[in-house]
Amino acid sequence: MKTPQYKLNSFDISPPTDRNIPRAFTLIELLVVISLIALLSALLLPALSRARQTARQTVCQTQLRQWGLAFAAYALENDSYFPHIDGRDRTPTLPARPTPADRADYYYGWIDLLPPLIGETPWRDHLPGHYPGPGSFFQCPAARLAPEHLYDYNPRKFGYFSYAMNSCLAVDENIIGFAGWPLHQAMPNFLKTDRIENPARVILLFDQLLDPRRGFDGNRLYGNTGKYCAGYPKAFSARHARAPDRLGGSLLFCDSHVEWKASVWKSHWPPDLELPPRDDLDWYPYR
Numbered sequence: 001m002k003t004p005q006y007k008l009n010s011f012d013i014s015p016p017t018d019r020n021i022p023r024a025f026t027l028i029e030l031l032v033v034i035s036l037i038a039l040l041s042a043l044l045l046p047a048l049s050r051a052r053q054t055a056r057q058t059v060c061q062t063q064l065r066q067w068g069l070a071f072a073a074y075a076l077e078n079d080s081y082f083p084h085i086d087g088r089d090r091t092p093t094l095p096a097r098p099t100p101a102d103r104a105d106y107y108y109g110w111i112d113l114l115p116p117l118i119g120e121t122p123w124r125d126h127l128p129g130h131y132p133g134p135g136s137f138f139q140c141p142a143a144r145l146a147p148e149h150l151y152d153y154n155p156r157k158f159g160y161f162s163y164a165m166n167s168c169l170a171v172d173e174n175i176i177g178f179a180g181w182p183l184h185q186a187m188p189n190f191l192k193t194d195r196i197e198n199p200a201r202v203i204l205l206f207d208q209l210l211d212p213r214r215g216f217d218g219n220r221l222y223g224n225t226g227k228y229c230a231g232y233p234k235a236f237s238a239r240h241a242r243a244p245d246r247l248g249g250s251l252l253f254c255d256s257h258v259e260w261k262a263s264v265w266k267s268h269w270p271p272d273l274e275l276p277p278r279d280d281l282d283w284y285p286y287r
Helices: 027-077 100-108
Strands: 163-165 203-207 241-242 244-254 258-260
Touching: 027 163, 027 203, 027 244, 027 258, 100 241
Parallel strands: none
Antiparallel strands: 163 203, 203 244, 241 244, 244 258
């Protein structure tokens, strides 16, 4: 009688060969890969940074155009008048005997009358500590606050403005002394748009400086930077890059178009100038 033969599954238990062992990267190969990753990062990160800057500039200019539409809509409904340049940031309470300019600040500031036309809450209806900040329609997306101790006010509590209306559109009796003009030369509190000589040239809103260290000449701190919703040429901010070494700001003009400019300061102006010369039709609506 034959003994049963059982055939077992066979396994290859031969010693491993170089062909069977997965080959690891050598140190040189790893260094080459790391170098390539570093090179690609160095090439891509600046491109990504420029893309973010371009996106912020696009959003900023889109917001300014929408503000321009709000100004135009308001003028259409109010006998061609623009709202007042200042708001309660200048006149938080009415004095016992208010001037027409005080009333204009308190009741008719652009930051209070225009927002409802674009679905936003008037500035005066916000509570302290809850004013519109980054990411809101009121602020340029490229604007950043500096450390709080650099300011003469508390911007996070009382609000700040990275867009400013052109103060030269209504040099009224409240600021005529600052302008150094005789009282009889004061402009009306409200600008009637049909008086504007060249709407495509006259600045309406502009990117306003927020960092006190980056003021007009860079030699002193401007502690009130961003405190008011209207300003003059020294308040202009160059925070949007057109090239790695070329910054500028966005401006809305009275005909509602928007432009980028490297600067609004003119080379022949003296450094101590606060208001532009009265015949400058980039800033004043009429002579």
